[in-house]
Amino acid sequence: MTAAAVQAPARRWSREARVNTALSLGLLAVPLLAMAAGEPFWVTLATRAAILALAGVGLNLALGYGGLVSFGHAAFFGLGGYAAGVLASHGMSGRPIVTWPLEIGGTTQMLAIWPVAVAAAALGALVIGALSLRTTGVFFIMITLAFGQMAFYFMVSWPAYGGEDGLPTYVRSRFPGVNTMAPLQFFAIAYGWLMLALWLSWRIAGSRLGLALQAARQNRQRLAAVGIRPKSVLLGAFVLSGALTGLAGALYTDLNRFVSPAMLSWQTSGELLVLVILGGVGRLFGPVAGAMLFIALEHLLGGISDYWQFFLGAMLLMVVLFARGGIMGALAGRDG
Amino acid sequence: MAEPVLRAERLSRGFGALRAVDEVTLELRPGEIHALIGPNGAGKSTLIRLIAGEVRPDAGQVLLLGRDVSRLDVARRARMGLGRTFQVSSVAPDFSVLQNVALAVLGSRGGVFGLWRNVMRDEALTGPAREAIADAGLSGRGSVPAAALSHGERRKLEIAMALALQPRLLLLDEPMAGMGVEGAAELGALLSRLRTRVPILLVEHDMDAVFALSDRVSVLAEGRLIASGTGAEIRADADVRRVYLGEAA
Numbered sequence: 001m002t003a004a005a006v007q008a009p010a011r012r013w014s015r016e017a018r019v020n021t022a023l024s025l026g027l028l029a030v031p032l033l034a035m036a037a038g039e040p041f042w043v044t045l046a047t048r049a050a051i052l053a054l055a056g057v058g059l060n061l062a063l064g065y066g067g068l069v070s071f072g073h074a075a076f077f078g079l080g081g082y083a084a085g086v087l088a089s090h091g092m093s094g095r096p097i098v099t100w101p102l103e104i105g106g107t108t109q110m111l112a113i114w115p116v117a118v119a120a121a122a123l124g125a126l127v128i129g130a131l132s133l134r135t136t137g138v139f140f141i142m143i144t145l146a147f148g149q150m151a152f153y154f155m156v157s158w159p160a161y162g163g164e165d166g167l168p169t170y171v172r173s174r175f176p177g178v179n180t181m182a183p184l185q186f187f188a189i190a191y192g193w194l195m196l197a198l199w200l201s202w203r204i205a206g207s208r209l210g211l212a213l214q215a216a217r218q219n220r221q222r223l224a225a226v227g228i229r230p231k232s233v234l235l236g237a238f239v240l241s242g243a244l245t246g247l248a249g250a251l252y253t254d255l256n257r258f259v260s261p262a263m264l265s266w267q268t269s270g271e272l273l274v275l276v277i278l279g280g281v282g283r284l285f286g287p288v289a290g291a292m293l294f295i296a297l298e299h300l301l302g303g304i305s306d307y308w309q310f311f312l313g314a315m316l317l318m319v320v321l322f323a324r325g326g327i328m329g330a331l332a333g334r335d336g
Numbered sequence: 337m338a339e340p341v342l343r344a345e346r347l348s349r350g351f352g353a354l355r356a357v358d359e360v361t362l363e364l365r366p367g368e369i370h371a372l373i374g375p376n377g378a379g380k381s382t383l384i385r386l387i388a389g390e391v392r393p394d395a396g397q398v399l400l401l402g403r404d405v406s407r408l409d410v411a412r413r414a415r416m417g418l419g420r421t422f423q424v425s426s427v428a429p430d431f432s433v434l435q436n437v438a439l440a441v442l443g444s445r446g447g448v449f450g451l452w453r454n455v456m457r458d459e460a461l462t463g464p465a466r467e468a469i470a471d472a473g474l475s476g477r478g479s480v481p482a483a484a485l486s487h488g489e490r491r492k493l494e495i496a497m498a499l500a501l502q503p504r505l506l507l508l509d510e511p512m513a514g515m516g517v518e519g520a521a522e523l524g525a526l527l528s529r530l531r532t533r534v535p536i537l538l539v540e541h542d543m544d545a546v547f548a549l550s551d552r553v554s555v556l557a558e559g560r561l562i563a564s565g566t567g568a569e570i571r572a573d574a575d576v577r578r579v580y581l582g583e584a585a
Binding site: 207208210211212218221223224229232 | 388412415422426427428435439442444448450451452454455461497500
């Protein structure tokens with residue numbers, strides 16, 4: 001499935017690289033054409049797709065390369081989202097977040113929010129990962145789900161930041177030299193992060209950690225027998241994975257100018273899994289293809305029928321039964 | 337006599353009421369191939385797993401290079417120089433031969449936590465990997481996916497991975513199993529060449545191979561070590577003939 005990911009990318013460059021380039025340009029073209037056609041709503045859709053793809057790129061590190069079926073990535077998405085929401089709401093109100101032992105205030109600068117969101121999600125992934133990786137298989141799925149639900153109910157029952165009503169932030173946080181409220185400019189930020197994350201993910205897949213991670217997916221017994229602890233490798237990847245998904249969460253809060261426990265729900269975890277699997281598990285651009293299709297279906301089918309997820313489910317079934325490589329497998333051939 | 341590279345000291349391990357391995361003491365010395373034989377269910381696999389660290393002993397110790405490793409996990413023992421092959425070949429099937437062996441180089445020469453350099457372009461990894469591949473007799477097969485290898489080639493790949501660890505000893509669990517006559521002979525020649533480089537503890541059912549290759553043979557039956565000696569001594573041992581060779585003959 002991903003053997004080529006750790007090889008020098010020469011052999012497969014042609015076809016997969018062309019598909020990847022087409023997807024990158026396609027996602028870039030949508031908001032530009034939408035603005036030209038006077039349809040700013042499509043810019044928002046493209047931004048949503050870029051952010052979900054970014055979250056998917058994060059999940060793909062654990063799921064695709066490491067074979068870890070995490071049903072709790074909404075926790076990291078939400079952690080990043082709430083980090084952004086809490087910092088921004090305090091930044092706007094001027095009230096400090098904590099006053100003891102030292103006073104820490106909020107901020108509306110994205111450059112300050114992002115590191116906090118990433119660190120919060122990474123820390124969450126470290127704790128959840130360390131506990132969950134004691135298990136494998138279906139137990140791993142269930143325990144990550146359980147942690148996700150714990151995070152969800154925690155935010156629902158914590159009134160300080162809106163509880164189940166969520167927390168509005170009214171305006172987007174700021175970025176030097178950019179008007180973040182302009183749809184196209186905010187899209188550029190999300191798109192820039194997505195491209196950076198894809199590059200990072202590509203480097204990781206070909207690195208020492210990437211080799212060990214893909215070996216952990218295939219054969220943990222063998223990995224241990226050559227002197228590498230599978231759990232350490234998987235935990236490292238899980239933390240990187242959670243951190244990227246947390247960054248996506250922070251951008252998602254800014255996109256909606258609102259953060260609510262819905263971001264932490266198990267449905268969100270499920271949607272992230274679905275878009276990675278639809279797009280192609282373990283394929284670099286799988287989450288991009290998956291997110292674009294997901295958003296398109298949600299918008300197009302959602303307009304026709306309230307039961308659009310029925311069709312999504314049918315497609316997922318087709319992919320799992322007949323096209324294991326997902327969209328990327330269909331477009332670029334089976335071996336990434 | 338030189339210091340043994342491996343010493344199992346009164347190792348015991350039970351599963352429920354079964355004493356799978358019962359107070360077994362065993363040594364592997366530099367430069368030798370030491371074969372471990374015994375009927376099915378004698379406890380050979382459990383003993384191998386105790387030595388490798390996959391199973392913890394109820395009592396007794398495992399000494400690797402004179403050091404008690406009983407509490408160390410599989411990965412630590414591998415990094416100390418314990419190279420291993422499995423009864424059922426265990427490789428990463430999606431990886432090429434070279435990737436599999438590079439993984440072993442990675443394990444022995446520290447640092448999984450490199451995030452930037454492309455591993456397959458890192459000569460510090462691929463150089464030793466190619467050497468181990470050549471030593472195991474797989475030259476020219478580096479780019480073949482492991483899943484596409486023949487049974488015999490997969491055995492050699494496991495040996496290449498073990499060699500890439502710069503092992504101080506090899507633990508080979510039935511390497512001849514499922515090999516044809518020719519394959520077994522070829523593998524025997526390979527093991528014979530390796531003996532000067534690294535001592536081997538060999539679990540094997542193929543008696544011809546055992547007596548042809550081994551410097552010493554130990555016999556396990558119902559979890560206990562019933563005999564240990566040169567091939568000739570073992571063949572002459574009445575107990576062994578009764579419990580094991582007798583059955584086969």
